[in-house]
Amino acid sequence: MKNKPWLRYLLVTALKLAVVVSTALVFYLMYLDASLSRVFASERYQAPALVYASETSIYPGKRLTKQQLIRQLERLSYQRSTNTEETGYYSHAGSTLMVHRRPFEFADGPQMSRRVEIRFDGNTVQSIRDWSSSAALRELRLEPQLVGRINPLDNEDRLLIGLELVPNLLIETLLLVEDRNFYHHSGVSPWSVMRALVANIKAGRTVQGGSTLTQQLVKNLYLTREQTLWRKFHEAMMALVIDYRFDKNTILETYLNEVYFGQDGRHAIHGIGLASQYYFGRQVQELTASQVALLIAMVKGPSYYDPRRYPERAKSRRDTILRLMYENDLLAKSNYIAAVETPLVVRESRRLVEEGYPHYIDRIRRELGKIVLPPDWHEVGLKIYTAMDVELQSTAQKALAAGVPGKDMEGIQGAMVISDYRQGGIRALVGSTVPSALGFNRALMALRPIGSLIKPVIYASAMTVSDKMHLGSRVVDEPVSLEDEHGKPWQPENYDKEYLGEMLIYEALVKSRNIPAVRIGLRVGTKTLVNYLKAMGVTTPINSYPSLTLGAVELSPLAVNRIFATIANDGKYQPLRAITSITTHSGETVYKASDTKPEPVYSTAVSYMTRYGMAGVVSQGTASALQDVLDGATVAAKTGTTNDYKDSWFVSVDGDNVVTTWLGRDDNQPTGFTGSSGALQVTREVYRQAPPRPMSLRPVDGVTLQSFHRLKGVRIPADCQQAVSLPAPPLSLEDDINCNAEIEQKSWLERLFGG
Template identity: 35%
Template sequence: MASTKRRRPRAPRPGRLHRWLVRLGLLALVGALALVAYMIYLDVQLREQLDSRQYQLPARVFARPLVLRDGMVMRPDELLAEFAALNYREKKTLSEPGQWTREGMDYRVWRRDFVHADGREPAAVVSFRLRNDELSNLRGEQGEPLREFRLDAAAIGTLLGGGDDRNPVRFADIPPLLANTLIAVEDQDFLHHFGVSPRGIARAMVANLRAGAVVQGGSTITQQLVKNIFFDHKPSLWRKFNEALMAVLMELHYDKPYILQEYINEVWLGQQGSRAIYGFGLASEFYFQKPLSSLEPQEIALLVGLAKGASYYNPWRNPERAMERRNTVLEVMAEHGLITPEQYRRYRAMPLGVAREAGAAQNPYPAFTERLLQELRPYYSIEELRTAGLRIYTTLAPSVQKLVENAISGGTERLEKDRGLQADSLQAASVVVDNETGDVLAMVGDRRPSYPGFNRALEARRQVGSLIKPAVYLTALERPYQYNLATLIDDAPIRVEAADGQVWMPSNFGNRSHGLTPLYLALAKSYNQASARLGLDLGLENVRQTIRRLGVQADLPRVPSMLLGAVELTPFEVTGMYQTFANGGETVELRTLLAVSDANGEQIQKFRRKAARNVDAVPVFLLRYALEQVILVGTGDSARRSLPGSVAFAGKTGTTNDYRDSWFAGFSPDITAVVWLGRDDNERTSLTGATGALAVWADIMRKLPHRHGRVAAPRGVEYKTVNQRGQYMDPRYCKGGRNMPFSYETRLEPAPGCAGSERFRWFRDFFGDDRRQPRELAPEQEMTPGWGVDPNDQRRQQRERQLQEQLQMDDQGQQLNGGERDEFDTQGEFDTQGEFDREPLQLPISEELDSDVPVEEARPWAEEEEQWP
């Protein structure tokens, strides 16, 4: 029987399902490896970005901090303006920094913590009394007396606006209520999830299905932070996938406080033109004008609500939407026990409380900021100012700036209405500085102060008219042997003829001449003829050099009309010139910049006061007397009634041809202010310096605090009484006359009626006369060019002039013929060895400028006698 061989069973072939499982496994493995590789790539990108992350922050600008001192002059409205700039709130009782309270004349203020250029000052409470515009009883929180107390500095904007802007905060500085509200509204599982929250996604899906629309998102705070840093806001599945992966990676490397801090600094919360508002720190200032630490619960609720859509819920454009969203957030806060039900009802009933939109401007003081940039550019690049987050500490005084802005805006509108001028035709500029320090306290370059256009304070070069005349009279007063305040100046017609036959004949206002006039009164009344004759006598080049020594660097034409204001200066340059007068001859460089620190508050650079003395104090003090008379009896006397009589105000009006420019430059012992009014098209305004700029200047100065009392005379000045001819009147033998300052070097002729002392001369000669001993003089090294003229030469020239006037008067008594004539040399200067007579001179010509003297005020010297004591 044949045996049969048993066959072994064949293994079953793999089925199709099995093959697909193997393939899927391999694909999963490859995918997992690819995902790991991709996550490693994302991890590298994330860590490089975050570890080296530096915010691009524009430089932040701060006003000067108000320093309270016992005995300082302070008006209540000035103090309130400072509080408003700091956004301090008045409360019945103090509960947190940034508040003040008042009971009668007693104030209490809770200062905020602030990092100044010289270090941090913590929050603290101060009390003081403000009575009769004087601060007293300055006390600390425990009642201890204080010498001074510095408030924090108001933030006044950022430099080089546009682009992203933020004010980053550290986690330690984030109010707990803000952090907890964000978590409750945006990501309730934030403290427990690992970057992605399945529960949050499920909850959002349910809420959206119930509402039939997308009403809630499932993204965590971590995912939103990743999106804000790494991705645009266009929706896509790929973006959501990357967000989830990077959120997980972020949670691996960084803790929750850091993630929450970065979200609070990164979220977009508003837009202002090209400027994007990022982070709650800046949004707090943008919407409420106060720091994040001072926000109240309803304000926090509004900002948290804006994180959902700052444009859609804009509180200025869409206040109803913003109110609804804020109240929704307040409801969430109540549900999570962050506020009580009573608080919820109270906060829900409150208004939005956002600042006026204009108050949130990135650069509310464009004229001041432009000058600030000019001072910064030698030290910092545009890139540094745009991105390095520098802190710029400036001289701007918010209360003074506000006062000047109101005076300019209101004054131009009022003048247009009262004078029947076309509406919005007048333009204006003003600069206000501290005399001693040169600090620019306020600057306005447009009648619309916040308009960032043409800055007339810095850029508008206009003829200054009679504002230049004090330089002519200062040149004369620097020659004490030849000129003094009582020296008679001939205000008579003058005619200068050029080589090409053109004639320059300056005239006074109203075409009136006033004959022999004391020097001080010729300046106070702004007599053109007297000023031109005096300037030509002194020599054009000498006057030009005086203007240079006053700090003016602008072009100065070598023509006679320069003496009457054919010089183009900006209001800023005029301010520097007049501040030298106010400062007793010391020129202090005007500045807006005090210090710069980095973003952390560590000081980088401090800018110190720069000063130089190019003019002696004695002639400047004499000139100050004449400029005080401008306001007392001269072209500026219309302002006298509105200014406090106990303050020594001084200044000068300026008007140019056809009333194109109206100027006033003036000062008190503490402050110099300049105002210009005119039209951009250079057309006629119908305003003189007295009827236009002076009114605005007086409105500014009468509201500022000033030092009261007479200005002390420097060494080298004595007061003497003289008659209307400038002759000395010994008070022991004569009565009347005018008492005015003179240099010790001035030798006055005795008045004929006051020679009674000559009867006892034999007695004084025998026993000696102390009155004939020389007085103490200013040190010779302090004197400037023009001093030390030989008295013998001066007397010889005076006798020659008197003789020429007697021999050369024509039939009308107005025009001289013959006599020695001044010549114009090849350098454009006068040879002033001889007297300037009234015969035509061969000189270059420029246009005639009007005087500032109104017709009713142009009185001859004889009419002034009644004003003498």
């Protein structure tokens, strides 16, 4: 050593460098441990809010045809087959439908798969039986359809799943192909690196990677894809830290939720949970061996092995994976042969959500802003369950986009809202004649005069103010001179500028006469009308001017729908909502719409009489053009037209829903449409595609059908020529007079207000 000072110098220098490098490495690992562990523990990935439509509940006696149910099953990606042993398949013959319902995490908890036989009797479900036990079932719930995603942070989509839901076959195959020693290395596998190096040297190109699943996960989560030694070193160190700090199952679960599977437009599909739905329309726990093999094949390159663009390449890679599964005893020979012979079948659509519903999603976003959510919800993901009826929503969008048949719709816009008035759920909402673009959501934001839609509110309010008021009461359709809010003369007119003299309230409502509504509305009081409108959910300013009696109040289509939902719901008001409940991706309840007690605005008897009058609007009044699509079903309705034909309104009430349709121009120019020639025609097409359930007109407590003189508003015998049968509070027998109504009777206005 004395003769070789340079060697000693080299050794000392190397030792110093080793100390420096080791110290730097220790501090580097400490830094990674402090920063990476915290981030990995709480912010591994961002999960969106997945939006679901309402679930379908099927029960004996439900009005539903076999074809309607088949359409719904196909929207849920169920496939027709003669064999329904696997979930997600259906078959039918005659009046019988066999369905193997998928498992699903409903808002109120999970339900397992179930194979059932459903029998139909014409347009009605006759029976439902469990296939295995033949037991009669009271109800079958179909999983709701995914209709949208909300992710304010990025365009990565995933459905977070726990490791316990992933089939063992998928896990074992993934480890077999990507990282056989996953449970035995410390995040980095030197042997895998050497094996890959040898394979690549032999091939003269990169044919095999040496990265472990942990390294792949680190690269996907935190690093770029640049191929440099520093990045590979950084990746290896991070993998060591992750493996040291977290157990293998946590790392594997994170990988399964992070791995990339391709693009749905601008949305990246991440994770095995969402990928199984995107490619197969199935839950991850339903995947077959061939489907498992295809997804594992795509891990290597989702674009290169895209089964839609390169089916032969994808099938070849899938079959290679299947062979590995068989050779490593993951598949029996018979199952392997069956899987290899299975055609490559994936969903045809490249979109996870088949049809866009931007206006309904806009409503959901607005409701979310009023709900207290966990501040870190994007780390656990949300499932938002809604009241949307996909078939109604799609039908409404198409009908509004098509407009009025045979008419020029250039420059004319529109909106439609459909609600379930008993539950208070918004079943469909469209804010434009261009349903694919959000823009200005007219269903929520367009404030337009409602015209004659105010008349049912006037008559319902009057019948509430006085229990002597009913549809058989007499009113006068004659010119009237009044003062407006500025003290100036005001002479309202009827639409046809004619006057019909004496008539019943029923006829005035059916024929939408202006003067009777003005007379009664002013006697009731405009301030009283304002109070009733506010009690039915109107929050925008309302001027209590005399012109209010002709509908000079600007409301949105949603606000109009709320008003008529109150009348339809036996006079009880409840807010309309799109969101019914919210859970995390793992099923933990975050929010549930409260079952608030509806607030009474009108009595059951008053709301019934109002609906009865509105049913006359369809059977013999301004909405009679609707009859040809109703197939005899009873529906109540009201048309609305504003000055110079600027706004065309139509509201209808059937046995389940309130449908509100508006047509108009954004620049407030005339459309040329009345309520019946415009908005009614759009609603007519909705009813043509989705026939309504009939509304009941059976008299309620406090009301009986009685005979009235069609001009004078007094009771007369039922066999009189001038008799018309109408619901009214029970009247004493002494009010009965002869057929000519010779007894002098004061009008309802005279009896109530004097004069």
